[in-house]
Amino acid sequence: MKNKAVILGCNYYIGLSTIRCLGIHGIHTVAVDYSDKDNYGADSKYTSERIIAPHYKEKKQEFIDFLKDYGSKQSVPPVLIPCHDSYVEVIDEHLNELKKYYLIPQTNQGLWSRVMDKxxxxxxxxxxxVLVPETVRLNEENFFEKIExxxxxxxxxxxxxxxxxxAKFxxxxxEVHNKQELEEALAKAKQANEEVIVQRIIPGFDDHMYTFDAYLNQDSKVTHWLTCQKFRQFPINFGASVYTGQKYVPELYEIGAKFLEEIGYKGxxxxEFKKDAETGKFYLIEINARITNLNNLLFKVGINFPYITYMEMTGxxxxxxxxxxxxGRVFWYGFEDMLAVRDYVRTGQLxxxxxxxxxxxPKAYAIWNWKDPKPAFSYLKLLSGKLRKK
Structure with a gap:
């Protein structure tokens, strides 16, 4: 396979699982990060090439120029796969110019940013x-009355x-429990120059959180999909998956596939949905427009999204x-699940x-892999260093 796969962001296990999903098929993987420090994902034996790029935010134009220069030197265009929201934002902003050098599934510039913007x-x-939690915006009349x-x-x-x-918080x-806490939270957001909205909490424990994971081809049609159910997340109640299982929920396909196809989504x-514990209805919470935490679980149960992306993009x-x-298989990020369990038990939720x-x-581990152990040892070294500092 002549086309390389350029993976943006390898200092986390999402980049690691993406490298593995492509490397097992003999694809030349290029691990890109802004520093060689702590990017344990690039230590995978499936990494063909690792390069350091300018910081995507601090030196944005230099980063874009770097990508264009790298792409221009290849005999055939590489497939570009971001593994962090910030990379998605930058790629979307410069989508049209980057598509001259890379194969990228999304063709509608701005759509990624729209679905990431709450x-x-x-x-x-x-x-x-599609149902979404009731929301009040800061500029609305009778703001506090509407909250009540x-x-x-x-x-x-x-x-x-x-x-x-x-990045800031x-x-x-x-999460706020009264008017005083709300005012304090709004003040913090304003001071940090962060625009926010206020939403109703959909009732239900964390196991009422579900995901619809899908790939949409260049005709914006869902070709591959599955659904999952969260069991635990960190931080608890409003965090990222640390213990999540594959669970077939056909209703999520009916809602999710229709929505993504109608908005012209590709790739x-x-x-993420939450099922209302009182009504049983599913509410859309957010969309991840890049490979996610659960990628190794999705791969283990039979759907390799990075490889699906690569194969369609290369024809x-x-x-x-x-x-x-x-x-019955679950995704498990052991370290953060340990922290989550501590907090669930402490608060009486479990x-x-x-x-x-x-x-x-049966597990799909976030980092550990018997056939590719080095990233896990690099991660343990990183973790022990952080614990020593604390």
Whole structure:
């Protein structure tokens, strides 16, 4: 296979799983990061080439010029695969110029940014008849009255630009329980120059969170898909998956596939839903427009999204496939799950016996792989260094 695969962001296990998913098929993988420090994903034996690029935010134009220069030197265009939201934003901003040098599934410049922008996504969902949590914007009249009557406490203060918010606060949202806490959260966001909205919390424990993971071809048709159910996340209640299982939920296909096709989405995408514990209805929470935390789970149960992307982009699309049964397999990010379990037990949301029972399932590990152990040892070294500092 002549086309290289350029993977952006290898200092996390998402980049690692992407490298593995492509490397097992003999594809030349290029691990790109802004530093050679802590990018344990690039230590995989499936990494063919590793290069350091200018920082995607601090030196954005230099980063784009770097990518264009690298792409221009290749005999055939590489497939470009971002593994972090910030990379997606930069690629989307420069999509048309980068497509001259790389194979990228998305053709509609700005669409990735729209689905990542919470305000724009909310409007897209409403326009297409998809349920979203009740939302109040800061510039609305009778703001606090609407919070009391429509959203109610507790509620969440949610960023418009998630990557920027995460970088500043190391959390996805602010959860508030009264007017005073709401005012304090809004003040923090304003001080950090972060635009936010206020949303109702859909009732239900973390196992009411689900995902619809899909690939849409160049005709914006879903060709590959499956669904998953979260069991635990970190930070708890409003965090990223740390223990999640594949679970066949056909209703999520009916909602998710229709929505993504109607908005003209292309490439891999993951919609996160929450099932209302009182009504049973599914609410769209967010969309991940890049390879996600669960990638190794999706691969283990039979759908290799990075490879599907590569093959379609290079003119050899794979036959459609979906997982319409419960395999029982779970994704497990051990370190953060340990932290999550501590907090679930501390807050009385789970007992140790419930947690222990949950572990008796076949695993798709975030980092560990018997055939490719080096990244795990690099990660342990990194982790031990951080713990020593603390």
């Amino acid at each position: 305000e724009a996504l909310h409007q897209l969902a409403v326009d297409h008849g 009557t429509i959203v109610k406490y507790p509620c969440i203060v949610k960023p418009i630009d998630s990557p920027s918010f995460m 190391r959390r996805k949202i602010f 891999f995408g993951e919609i 050899n699309p794979l036959p459609p496939k979906s997982v319409k049964e419960d395999t 007992s140790y016996s419930q947690v222990l029972k949950s572990y008796f399932k």
